Amino acid sequence: xxxxxxxxxxxxxxxxxxxxxxxxxxxxxxxxxxxxxxxxxxxxxxxxxxxxxxxxxxxxxxxxxxxxxxxxxxxxxxxxxxxxxxxxxxxxxxxxxxxxxxxxxxxxxxxxxxxxxxxxxxxxxxxxxxxxxxxxxxxxxxxxxxxxxxxxxxxxxxxxxxxxxxxxxxxxxxxxxxxxxxxxxxxxxxxxxxxxxxxxx
Amino acid sequence: xxxxxxxxxxxxxxxxxxxxxxxxxxxxxxxxxxxxxxxxxxxxxxxxxxxxxxxxxxxxxxxxxxxxxxxxxxxxxxxxxxxxxxxxxxxxxxxxxxxxxxxxxxxxxxxxxxxxxxxxxxxxxxxxxxxxxxxxxxxxxxxxxxxxxxxxxxxxxxxxxxxxxxxxxxxxxxxxxxxxxxxxxxxxxxxxxxxxxxxxx
DNA sequence: TCGCAGATTGACTGATCAGTCAATCTATCC
DNA sequence: GGATAGATTGACTGATCAGTCAATCTGCGA
Numbered sequence: 001x002x003x004x005x006x007x008x009x010x011x012x013x014x015x016x017x018x019x020x021x022x023x024x025x026x027x028x029x030x031x032x033x034x035x036x037x038x039x040x041x042x043x044x045x046x047x048x049x050x051x052x053x054x055x056x057x058x059x060x061x062x063x064x065x066x067x068x069x070x071x072x073x074x075x076x077x078x079x080x081x082x083x084x085x086x087x088x089x090x091x092x093x094x095x096x097x098x099x100x101x102x103x104x105x106x107x108x109x110x111x112x113x114x115x116x117x118x119x120x121x122x123x124x125x126x127x128x129x130x131x132x133x134x135x136x137x138x139x140x141x142x143x144x145x146x147x148x149x150x151x152x153x154x155x156x157x158x159x160x161x162x163x164x165x166x167x168x169x170x171x172x173x174x175x176x177x178x179x180x181x182x183x184x185x186x187x188x189x190x191x192x193x194x195x196x197x198x199x200x201x
Numbered sequence: 202x203x204x205x206x207x208x209x210x211x212x213x214x215x216x217x218x219x220x221x222x223x224x225x226x227x228x229x230x231x232x233x234x235x236x237x238x239x240x241x242x243x244x245x246x247x248x249x250x251x252x253x254x255x256x257x258x259x260x261x262x263x264x265x266x267x268x269x270x271x272x273x274x275x276x277x278x279x280x281x282x283x284x285x286x287x288x289x290x291x292x293x294x295x296x297x298x299x300x301x302x303x304x305x306x307x308x309x310x311x312x313x314x315x316x317x318x319x320x321x322x323x324x325x326x327x328x329x330x331x332x333x334x335x336x337x338x339x340x341x342x343x344x345x346x347x348x349x350x351x352x353x354x355x356x357x358x359x360x361x362x363x364x365x366x367x368x369x370x371x372x373x374x375x376x377x378x379x380x381x382x383x384x385x386x387x388x389x390x391x392x393x394x395x396x397x398x399x400x401x402x
Numbered sequence: 403t404c405g406c407a408g409a410t411t412g413a414c415t416g417a418t419c420a421g422t423c424a425a426t427c428t429a430t431c432c
Numbered sequence: 433g434g435a436t437a438g439a440t441t442g443a444c445t446g447a448t449c450a451g452t453c454a455a456t457c458t459g460c461g462a
Contacts, residue, residue: 012409028319030231033449044411049451115316117375118229129377152391155378156369160395163368164361171360174318176330190353194361197399213439234419245441250421 013051015041020058025104029059029112029120059120063113066105067127070094074134084142088161089192091135095165096184099172107173110166132158139199148199161195214252216242221259226305230260230313230321260321264314267306268328271295275335285343289362290393292336296366297385300373308374311367333359340400349400362396 019041023032034055038045052058077090099106113120114128121128135158142148148157168187171177220242224233235256239246253259278291300307314321315329322329336359343349349358369388372378 031320034451035449046412046452047410050409053451055450111317111319115318116312117316117371118312119232121375125375125377132377152395153387156388156391157395159368159372159378160365160392163364163371167360167364167367168357170318170364174322174326176326176333177356177360186354187357190357191361194353194358194399195395197401198395198397199399235421236419247422247442248440251439254421256420 012041012043012047016043016048016051017058017062019043021062021102021104021108024059024062024108024112029055029108056120059108059112060123062105063109063120063124064127066098066109067124067131070098071127071130071134074131078134078138084138084145084147085192085196087138088135088196089188092165092188092191095169096188099169100181100184103173106169110169110173114166115170132162135161142199146201149201152199157195157199161191164191164195213242213244213248217244217249217252218259218263220244222263222303222305222309225260225263225309225313230256230309257321260309260313261324263306264310264321264325265328267299267310268325268332271299272328272331272335275332279335279339285339285346285348286393286397288339289336289397290389293366293389293392296370297389300370301382301385304374307370311370311374315367316371333363336362343400347402350402353400358396358400362392365392365396 016037020037023036023040026032027036034048035045037055037058038048041048048055048058052061073094074091077087080087095106113124115121117125132155136154139148139154139157139161143150143154168177168191172179172184177183217238221238224237224241227233228237235249236246238256238259239249242249249256249259253262274295275292278288281288296307314325316322318326333356337355340349340355340358340362344351344355369378369392373380373385378384
């Protein structure tokens with residue numbers, strides 16, 4: 001099969017998705033043309049429509065691919081018998097490392113989907129909500145164990161936690177905060193420190 | 202002069218701005234047509250271009266009007282000789298009360314400008330940054346007074362604080378969080394409580 | 403070698419919409 | 433009551449671009 005061959009058939013679908021990440025990150029979803037994506041991928045205009053029914057569906061695919069990995073990761077972390085701080089720390093680490101590994105993709109997901117609740121966020125509200133719900137569950141358990149204050153609403157705490165991380169990523173994306181390797185590492189600690197500090201009894 | 206007359210000349214410019222808030226909130230800036238705004242304002246299409254050079258400039262005007270008030274409010278609060286918690290509490294209250302008073306306007310500002318850093322956020326990055334800077338200053342002072350931990354970067358703390366508030370507003374805007382009067386009041390306390398709790402020594 | 407299916411091409415179409423502009427209206431002042 | 437300036441109108445234009453489609457290419461099995 002092709003996946004075992006050294007010189008496999010070029011995967012145009014993947015090339016289109018990767019090109020789209022770069023183009024969306026550079027120009028934004030609405031500002032770019034489908035031809036920009038095709039050009040960036042080194043592929044004819046019409047081929048995009050061979051693999052995807054629309055420009056929108058390209059963005060949807062990018063988002064769902066990545067968001068699914070994150071949700072799965074949160075579920076997995078939650079299953080482990082470790083303290084809250086460690087769970088939240090793992091989530092913060094995962095998101096921040098995702099940014100380190102592929103800043104363009106995270107920029108697209110945050111700017112065009114997660115923070116664009118009017119357009120694509122609307123479509124994916126369910127997925128986004130699920131992330132809040134999972135984080136909220138972690139908070140609830142910590143409250144039941146008497147580690148977190150019971151009087152703060154868990155969903156609310158989850159939004160605060162995720163909101164803080166996303167805001168920091170946004171700061172990096174738009175050059176409002178320094179983003180050396182040490183900065184990313186410190187950010188992980190600081191987010192968890194700040195939020196847990198405020199929530200613990 | 203007209204402002205003293207009971208039946209003053211109708212202020213079409215204002216009518217257009219108010220209509221734009223409703224239309225942008227309902228359909229989003231990119232998805233709506235200029236004719237939608239004109240219709241909503243009960244005014245001819247061309248009149249919008251008599252008062253504004255472009256559709257964009259209508260949104261810019263709405264944003265700058267409101268953001269300017271907020272920046273001035275933060276500066277004023279900072280001048281008062283009150284504890285940090287009270288300062289941050291006043292900021293949270295102002296933003297949340299702004300939402301209570303005119304949810305459509307806040308939705309537009311957050312969804313189309315503040316969180317749309319790719320399009321309009323870019324244009325207004327300076328204004329947005331200024332808010333972070335002012336909040337960061339408040340945090341810095343608290344650190345100098347020994348009330349807040351010195352090891353957390355002030356700009357970072359400012360983003361966490363503002364990010365948490367904005368995320369909660371976003372939750373209300375898109376129906377992810379309950380938004381009764383009590384919820385709004387509790388949110389003010391919870392945001393300040395959580396962030397200060399995490400930052401205090 | 404032939405024929406087929408799927409991959410690939412890019413010119414073209416149809417719809418959309420921001421912005422223009424010449425015409426008309428209205429208020430005000432002399 | 434006439435003249436002027438600014439307000440108001442809405443039909444029209446020009447550009448843009450997502451999506452279509454018929455034509456061509458390529459790899460592979462018979």
